[in-house]
Amino acid sequence: VGENGSPTEGVCMGGNAVHWFRKGLRLHDNPALRDALRGADTLRCVYILDPWFAGSSSVGVSRWRFLLQCLEDLDASLRKINSRLFVIRGQPTDVFPRLFKEWKVTRLSYEYDSEPFGKERDAAIRKLANEAGVEVMVRISHTLYDLDKIIELNGGQSPLTYKRFQSLISRMDAVEMPAETITADVMGRCTTPISDDHDDKFGVPSLEELGFEVDTLTTAVWPGGETEALTRLERHLERKAWVANFERPRMNANSLLASPTGLSPYLRFGCLSCRLFYFKLTDLYRKVKKNCVPPLSLYGQLLWREFFYTAATNNPRFDKMEGNPICVQMPWDRNPEALAKWAEGRTGFPWIDAIMTQLRQEGWIHHLARHAVACFLTRGDLWISWEEGMKVFEELLLDADWSVNAGSWMWLSCSSFFQQFFHCYCPVGFGRRTDPNGDYIRRYLPILRGFPSKYIYDPWNAPESVQKVAKCIIGVHYPKPMVNHAEASRINIERMKQIYQQLSCYRGLVQQVTSAPQSEAAAQSSWHGDLRYPGTSTRQQHGGFWIPFHHFSQSAAAAF
């Protein structure tokens, strides 16, 4: 009974292999699956569907549909090599012991899951496997690197700034090549026992079977599956080659719309291997730029993802404020009514509402749109906790997995990662600068179609005559703005300053950013930085705009 070993080991003669799909929903670059096949008699690929998930509101219908499409695609691909996907309902800890017995499993394989919850779940399954005498094979292929090695290189801590992360990456060994795609050849003499009633017992369920209303659904803008992912990858690279420009494209009105070359949801579910993407990008760059060494910025999309996975892997409280050593404790407001308006696109700010509408309908929004709505909810206007925003994104956003979603929300709300907070996105101005015509607004908020570009971002300022012509009276057909932005941003920048000035006052106390939430001692001494304490001159000689890096303790600074 072995642990995960090198690919050359475990060339056992015979045996029944089970590959457990969680993410990594693909047959290309799937080293765990490829290694599981070696010398095995039979192979069954399983996906375990936790029945409770379907009813839970934290995963919306778009995400379910995408997943089911991925599973259908996997099943179709497996059929081509005389295999099938086995979808099994239940909890892994209940399902596996049963399967181990029924199928006389000798080997279990899966792709490594770096998230804390995933690691815990996998440890439990590994224990069950060991007890049942089942060999476990785990391979890393959801991230470019072995995240533990990055952390090791950083002295045992996850890097907390992207700059630091980039410098560590440049010192790592090269990214491993993608594993060969599973074909009939690779299957070799390995077979999959398929019963006549396979579809009934193990078929991919439909959305209706999971309890969703499908009549009102429009066609998926982002169809799930490995096949779609690989097609998109080719298109993506074609477009880059044609433009011969690898700089980050300038934001324009078109960027807001879903692109047929967009890849983020496919990376998240693992329909597309990040390593394949990495190598294809590198090859293309070398071809176009005649063998130049590609800069790190070429892989921006992949490295951000990697950064958040690394930050989260050893922090089970990564998605919370309380008890999260890297998260600043902010006095966010509890306001369910305001939160609902934001989540449902009823804020009265067309820019914000259009973005939230696109998100709900399609499951994807441009990253600058994410910045706009995240800022609005948290430090910009509503002063509501980033955890609430994260939950809404979890429900609606196709590419939001645990690490990346939580990390981004902390980043955008300036709760971690030493982000400067001085800049606040204006819910009117930002949209107007991005799409002066307002076509994006008209597309997702048809009620505002009649407004001229001049007023479409702030329709409450339009004269009544204009509103009448547009057949949309603000306050009646479309809500009035729920906050006064100038006032809200003024108050909030002051709040942010207060918080960060307090943090900078941990002088003389051995307080790490990594310790528990602000203690009373710190709180008591903290405000003296703000008001003059007689006899000392602790006042900072600046306007209070900056997060003072040098005021954090040594250990926090070491994380740079």
Place this chain on the structure above:
Amino acid sequence: MTALVYRMKRVLSGNADDSNSSSDGPMDSFKRLRQQSEDPADAESKWACLPQEILLHIFQYLPLLDRAFASQVSRGWNHAFHMPELWRCFEFELNQPASSYLKATHPDLIKQIIKRHSNHLQFVSFKVDSSTESAEAACDILSQLVNCSLKTLGLISTARPSFMELPKSHFISALTVVFVNSKSLSSLKIDDTPVDDPSLKVLVANNSDTLKLLKMSSCPHVSPAGILCVADQCHGLRELALNYHLLSDELLLALSSEKHVHLEHLRIDVVSENPGQQFHTIKKSSWDAMVRHSPKFNLVMYFFLYEDEFGPFFREEIPVTHLYFGRSVSKEVLGRVGMNCPRLVELVVCANGLRPLDEELIRIAERCQHLTAIGLGECEVSCSAFVEFVKMCGRRLSQLSIMEEVLIPDQKFGLDEIHWEVSKHLGRVWFPDMMPTW
């Protein structure tokens, strides 16, 4: 508790060598204690008779909760817990579960403080969440601080300004209790509260000799006359924060009078209530008087205006040192800033527009010789102009916070080269501020 015991052991085992001193300080108390008995079995009972000065010293390092636990150990420790020195500073945290995620100061503790320690309190702040109940609770406590002689008072809203939702008279009467009883208030922070002119008069009547710091941004019930009264009477005033509508030529002249100490810090918030609002102007001569009287003072200005409301500003020289533009500000206004703000130390621009700010930045580098910090949000600057800007400012730029999207690559520099160029001129490794783009 183990942390406390550890600390105490460390304290006790120190300084065993110094046996010649005759003064009766805490260290000598240690020695006496140690010499009396070396038997470890006796050590436990000795904890209880540790001298109060030592306990005080130790307790000052402990967070409130640990201190409270310690106070339950023995009568001696309980006595130490209540020593006046430990109750000079207190921050009341008033949160309701329905409106906040954070914990609140325990009501029993609050009762205890009012009962036993209100006359010890000197440096007090109230942090309240967005609920009216929390603001009311703060006023409740304030009203009971009759035996208090506060030096510092801060009323801090941590979310929506809940003090503004209280009935004005309720708030004023609570605040007045402190003003009247303290008589030696040095620092007062009452931003976002319904404080008014009459209550400021009461403040002044009782505390004019001692008042050094007054922060009252966004107090809509105060008039220019009200704040002028403060400036006229409080000659020790060193720091003042208020809104632009309270600023007047008379105020600046009052703060520059012979009787007045040097002003150190003046913060002004310029906020637009409605689009198209008209703002009054301040005469250059008033600013000049300020600078003559207090050559080193910081003038911090926060602007929250619509682009077309900047008419009256930056037409003449103004001694602003720290400038924050919270909304979009036009290229033209930034040009005027370059021309008219020779004392500028810090500049933050949240947003500008889609035309590069190349010329404006170069001019600022030329004319604002004291500039040490700059932050740019949604703006555009060509890479070449940016490198030129940094070259001209050189190493005096200790804070350079530029969002990645600001920099527009051109013939000379792309994004990948620019950080080396800039780092070279700054004398340290520099990168633009990044946002996640997955």
